[in-house]
Amino acid sequence: MxxxxxxxxxxxxxxxxxxxxxxxxxxxxxxxxxxxxxxxxxxxxxxxxxxxxxxxxxxxxxxxxxxxxxxxxxxxxxxxxxxxxxxxxxxxxxxxxxxxxxxxxxxxxxxxxxxxxxxxxxxxxxxxxxxxxxxxxxxxxxxxxxxxxxxxxxxxxxxxxxxxxxxxxxxxxxxxxxxxxxxxxxxxxxxxxxxxxxxxxxxxxxxxxxxxxxxxxxxxxxxxxxxxxxxxxxxxxxxxxxxxxxxxxxxxxxxxxxxxxxxxxxxxxxxxxxxxxxxxxxxxxxxxxxxxxxxxxxxxxGIAVDCDPESGALLLQSPLLGHQNWLKTGDRAEVFDRNRFRLLGRLDRIAKIEGKRVSLTRMESRLTAHPRVTEARVVVLEGRRTETAVVAALDESGQRWLETEGKRAVSRALRQWLADDFETPVLPRRWRLVDALPRNAQGKVPQHNLMVLFDKSGGTTPEAGVLNDNRLPVLLGQEWLAANQVQLHLRVQPELAFFQGHFDELPVLPGVAQIHWAEHYARALFNEKLASRDTFSRMETVKFQELIRPGREVFMELTLQPERSRFVFRLHDGDTAFSSGRMVFDALQEPI
CATH class of the missing domain: 3.40.50.12780 (ANL, N-terminal domain)
Known part of the structure; x- marks a missing residue:
């Protein structure tokens, strides 16, 4: 009872x-x-x-x-x-x-x-x-x-x-x-x-x-x-x-x-x-x-809703706000009465590209109407010129399309898909084709997780998570903790080659794959700082403490120790340690 x-x-x-x-x-x-x-x-x-x-x-x-x-x-x-x-x-x-x-x-x-x-x-x-x-x-x-x-x-x-x-x-x-x-x-x-x-x-x-x-x-x-x-x-x-x-x-x-x-x-x-x-x-x-x-x-x-007549925004009146005023939310809605509504997506985000105004929300809607695109996000990149860029998640047929035709052909086809609805100057110039959008632990897609996919950081940011390499994880985020220390947020997607036909009853990420990832990202991120990086010598103090299962999100922490000609890696999720070790090279590095 x-x-x-x-x-x-x-x-x-x-x-x-x-x-x-x-x-x-x-x-x-x-x-x-x-x-x-x-x-x-x-x-x-x-x-x-x-x-x-x-x-x-x-x-x-x-x-x-x-x-x-x-x-x-x-x-x-x-x-x-x-x-x-x-x-x-x-x-x-x-x-x-x-x-x-x-x-x-x-x-x-x-x-x-x-x-x-x-x-x-x-x-x-x-x-x-x-x-x-x-x-x-x-x-x-x-x-x-x-x-x-x-x-x-x-x-x-x-x-x-x-x-x-x-x-x-x-x-x-x-x-x-x-x-x-x-x-x-x-x-x-x-x-x-x-x-x-x-x-x-x-x-x-x-x-x-x-x-x-x-x-x-x-x-x-x-x-x-x-x-x-x-x-x-x-x-x-x-x-x-x-x-x-x-x-x-x-x-x-x-x-x-x-x-x-x-x-x-x-x-x-x-x-x-x-x-x-x-x-x-x-x-x-x-x-x-x-x-x-x-x-x-x-x-x-106790909660009531209305619709802003000018913007179409959902208006909210709630005792949880601590006041009785109407709050304008960032969502568009079709309101049927004070208690029922249909969401129509986020309010338009308007950007100005080469003097032309473009709705990023409308561009995302058009992309997701493509039969092979499940989700899409459009961001604006500021550099020598301002341009739009797309992170698009493809369905299974889209993945096969990408594997067969290649990234350039697929990106060109998706750009053409947009061409009937948008002027040429605002069409996306850069694309990231992924198996899933980079969500955080709450299932949301933070802007930072999207932007980091296009962050070249002087040409050293790895483009992980693209579907034409199914041996690397999805890169959800990247943060430099110090000059020689970086932390990557990775998702171990079930589609990785390491899980195909191996450990069918209890699929786990092999230790050799974890070492491969550590070396891959260290080479890409530390670049010229990792002198003599082609002369690998040995692994030290390698430990595999917990299993990493498909779908898991992990953090990879890489620390370069140039004076000792090595880097240290550690995989964890903020609470559980999965693996750690050191990779040593023959030649001493020059101190940075």
Whole structure:
């Protein structure tokens, strides 16, 4: 029987079911009483630090939830970190006074790693939390790649959780919540942590990075809710006609639009319609739809929409905004009434190329109308001249077309496809033909991930991810950490040659491929700095610690040590180390 949903502010104020299971860790139930004790541990630890804002990164969802409430009861604010990479820590240094969670390396900021459990006795009483308390700060890049801080009061989180509970609480019941998305981002925070806590349903503490993990959990549970994204659903491995293990009550998808074919797949596979949530970090949740039932979006309770008569922009009135004024969003929409609308894409992005105005949105729409293009993004490159450039994802027939005809012929054909609708000066001059657009962990396509595909950096940036080389990963991003240190964000696409006909039962990326990639990118990026780079000598201290499966996103860190005639490589995902080693060359390098 389902318990009455609670407000987050009073969740721990008067607990009537201390033995109720709130989380599943290693298939073992963790009770509300355990949660209260752990919140108290984190509160005590946080109160010892003068910092008002803590950067938080904790892999385990139960521990993360306890830390979050502990920080709130200590009067602190949590800045949610998407990872614990050195570049991310450097980025937030001026915005936080301390860190909390899984941080191993020596850092300049104070760190609460894992508070020691206090002596367990009677559960202490907790007062109600202040709804106005600044609860979290979300660090979001949006579509521009420029970091943006989005602060949220506890009342905003509480109100949105209440909206979701009112809409889906009865459907979900006390089903356990399983997630393929991190709780370190707002979507995962709301749906994997706060919504289950408020609704009295347990959550699986482990992040399910593979479909097999989610299915394994579901097979052991009476019923389940899946919190996922379009990028996971579009790559979910299964045979034609296969049905998912487990009893699925609700499947939720957010962060990006879900293609109709993947919505149909989800319904047929899980046995329930996929529920899409539309919203953003800045606006909170806005609306929902089940595309296999109706393509029109319906607003969450208490939210109203309208359409700007001049621009066609979707106008939003929501209690989650903290005011009653209408907010103009960046989306075009056809509004049927105050609660139902159809999205028509982003508002036109207008660029001026050689004195001609061009709609990048319209150009993208025309490209995706091509029978062999699944998705496309158009960007503007500034150099000796301003020009448009395209990143286009091809379907299977498009991939075969590319392999047969080559990049130049395909690019020329796609340019001709645009020629009837656009003047010659604005037609794209540069093309990147990929198997999938470079999405981040939330399934979005940041502008930075697109621009880096065209960043030559003096002619040394590798063009990874193009389909005419299926031995290299998709390059999602590149960042120089120091003069001789670079970090690449890579996606290990399932179509790589290394997975063809090898390890059919459990496909993994061979170690030799990882070494090949390290050498390839080191040669391309360090270029002339890597003197005598053709005289390879030996490998040193090579370690393969964890398996890399198809579809995984990883970071490759390369550090040149010219005085020792070698470079060091490390593959990781910000939390798990996959491999590392050194490649040594015969001749000493000249110090740079």
């Amino acid at each position: 389902m318990t009455e949903p609670k407000r987050l502010t009073g969740l721990l104020q008067s607990v009537v079911e201390p033995d109720r299971v709130v989380a599943l860790r290693d298939n073992t139930g963790v009770t509300m009483q355990d949660f209260q004790h752990r919140v108290a541990d984190w509160q005590l630890a946080a109160e010892q630090q003068p910092a008002a804002v803590f950067g938080v990164y904790i892999k385990d969802t139960f521990e993360f939830a306890a830390a979050l409430f502990g920080l709130w009861y200590a009067g602190k604010t949590a800045l949610l970190m998407g990872d614990r990479l050195p570049a991310t820590i450097e980025q937030i240094k001026g915005r936080v006074g301390a860190l909390a969670g899984d941080f191993d390396e020596p850092l300049t900021l104070p760190v609460i790693r894992q508070p020691e459990p206090a002596t367990r006795g009677k559960v202490r009483s907790f007062p109600a939390l202040d709804p106005a308390h600044p609860a979290v700060i979300v660090l979001t890049s949006g579509s521009t790649g420029t970091p943006k801080l989005v602060p949220m009061a506890l009342a905003q989180l509480d109100d949105e959780v209440a909206m979701h509970e009112a809409q889906w609480g009865l459907v979900a019941g006390q089903s356990a919540v399983i997630g393929t998305v991190s709780h370190q981002h707002i979507y995962g925070l709301l749906w994997r942590v706060l919504w289950p806590l408020a609704g009295g349903r347990p959550f699986v503490s482990e992040l399910c990075q593979y479909a097999e993990d989610a299915l394994a959990h579901a097979s052991r549970l009476p019923s389940s809710v899946l919190v996922t994204t379009p990028s996971h659903l579009s790559r979910w491995p299964c045979q034609t006609g296969e049905k998912a293990e487990g009893n699925w009550r609700l499947v939720v998808s957010s962060t990006a639009p879900l293609a109709l074919e993947h919505s149909v797949f989800g319904r047929d596979y899980f046995g329930v319609p996929v529920t899409e949530i539309f919203g953003s970090s800045e606006t909170g949740g806005i609306a929902w739809r089940q595309q296999t039932e109706d393509e029109v979006w319906t607003t969450l309770k």
